[in-house]
Amino acid sequence: MTKRVAIVADRIGWEERQLIQSAPALGLEVDWVNDESLCLGHPDTPSVDQYDALMIRSRSYTRGGLIATLAEASGVPVLNSAGAIHACENKLVLRAVLREAGVPVPDFRLAVSRKDFEKALDDLGLPVVMKPVYGGMGKRVTLIRDADLAHSVYDYIEDLGHAFEQACLIEPYLGGGSIRCLVIGEEIVAAAEFESAGADWRSNAALGNQSRALAHDPEVQKVVDGVVDRLGPGIYGVDLFKTPSGHLVNEVNHAPAWRGVASTTGVDIPAAVVAHVQEMLA
Template identity: 80%
Template sequence: MGNRVAVVADRIGWEERRLIEIGAEFGLRIDWVNDESLCAGHRDAEPVKDYDALLVRSRSYTRGGLIATLAEADGLRVLNSAAAIHACENKLVLRAVLREAGVPVPDFRLVLSRKDYEKALDGIGLPVVLKPVYGGMGKRVTLVRDSDLAHSVYDYVEDLGHAFEQACLVEPYLGGGSIRCLVVGREIVAAAEFESAGTDWRSNAALGNQTRAMALDPDVQKVVDGVVDRLGSGIYGVDLFKTPSGYLVNEVNHAPAWRGVASATGVDVASAVARYVQETLE
């Protein structure tokens, strides 16, 4: 029957469906397990006890990290590791651990108050990008071009109900494009450039931006190697900015969507992922 793999996620998307379809080609039986029905905590939790590995693809970083932590503690093999997911879920933690490891990241300031915010604006200078420490898919990421808008925007931040929602990063605006590298194991299996589409300045795969294939650049490989050295082998979407001084790591996604990159490059990413899972279980 082969190894059994649970794709732990809150829904079945295009990527998860492809993995389930091709699993048998790599000796894997891949099933979807809804992360909302695990009731994790008991060592013999029924939904996952008979699986050889969990492939965590929850859209919620927090949910995925908690499930991965419990599963690892109970001796289950988890991809990606709980430590990697927890690093990816928090933009500040990710920036800190990568910077400590010598991986280049954008200049940034942690903003926990209006006083912090004003100091960040003075220190970096407009335009800046204001983004939540927690979150993804480009949500609540705001380009601030002038001082009047800057203070109005922060009024909304102060009205958010919880301290974790108010925690933000301020960083320089580095242009409207980015590079997405899909990493499987330690290898970049596909890379594409994203450009903001229409009137939306954000370059994010989840926003349907324009995408084109990118030839592998040794400088990109060096930066991505640094990310994997720090987080461990796994399945990642590594997002980079290209600047005059080199490539900078913007974010790392522990459960990357790859439909856009696969379409632009022609790479069968799902097969690369399934092969990696197979090799990990050997």
Template identity: 70%
Template structure:
């Protein structure tokens, strides 16, 4: 019997098209539901109640967690769980949870004011990275190479940022222009790729068009990914790692991962892996 799944997203990208295309091969029908059209809150959640599962792939860092929470509360199978989505949306909470669980993360300071920022500059060595607590795709992530530049950059945060946009992290610059993206489905590391920043842009983010190549399933990587899953619960994640002199650290975890880069670099059929996992849960 075919099961019905809603992809809740603000737009359809390559990943969503692949999931919709491969769904019938796995006994699924997947429909796109615009995340601006749900109007959740009714206890029966009429906009999603006819679906067997809801796959939350909203890129918004305000909508995803809210949608997941209300859909889950209404009794609809929701991927990922509301707790996992909320943690992934908030870099400060995610890193604190992972660090408490014994998963290695970069050193960081939460910056909510100019005073916080100046303390962070005193406590951490240049070069540093300033990034928003809420955000993704490499946007508004800034490399600070000297103190004078740092103060000028923070002027923009202080004067132009609104509400949660002013919540930032300051952390040491790690990675040297490379990072490892791991695609996790359920509890399995499906594929791993190393992203290398291209041109003059130092940020190693697949959304910025950087190059990628397949990465081996290093035992240390597998162990760290296992620790992430143990804390967040099984789900569909993009786990970004930096390699340091002391081993790998988790930079961030994406609850609605783009997997085109990993699929292209490794040849893995990521969409089918996700569809099989969803089908197992709704069987």
């Protein structure tokens, strides 16, 4: 019998469309279920009981984590796990759990006040990067090169209305390139190196930066293996910085975009995702 999987998301993007179109030929039925229509909470999860598993692809990490938690509690297999999503949704939590597990991450300071911010600048020196604890796709990530700009930027942060928006990580600026590793199950199925383009210093696949395929690198593999050991098998976008002392994990995305990596490497990523789901449900 063909297994049925629901992509739980607030919209259908390129990646979701590729999965839905490719899955039937590979022996899997994949539907989109709007994450705003589930109304979970009933122990029998009537809105998803027709599916063998849920693949959480919500753009909102918080929403995805809540849905995954309720689905798991009702016995519905979830990809990725609720624990992994909750770790990934908060940059501070992710850094803490990875560092505790021995996975290398950049030095950082948490700033929840101007005193914190000023102390972080004293500790780390300029230039630094300030990024929100919650957020993705390079949004609100700011490179601070001088002290005058630093205080002006923090004036803006103080004006944000909610405390969770004011919480930021301050970290040393490590250069303009990054590596995106797409992990499916426990394996790196594709990897690409992204470089900042034009006047934008940020290297982020969502920003359309230039990229090149990355050959197998044992050091990269070791770092990514550490991430998977801590978070569990799943589908992740693991972003690394390359530094003179080795590779550092910048972020882990629980619902990664892969269009850029796919176009750079030529890997059939939907087929790899379907194979992993079928193995999980076997």
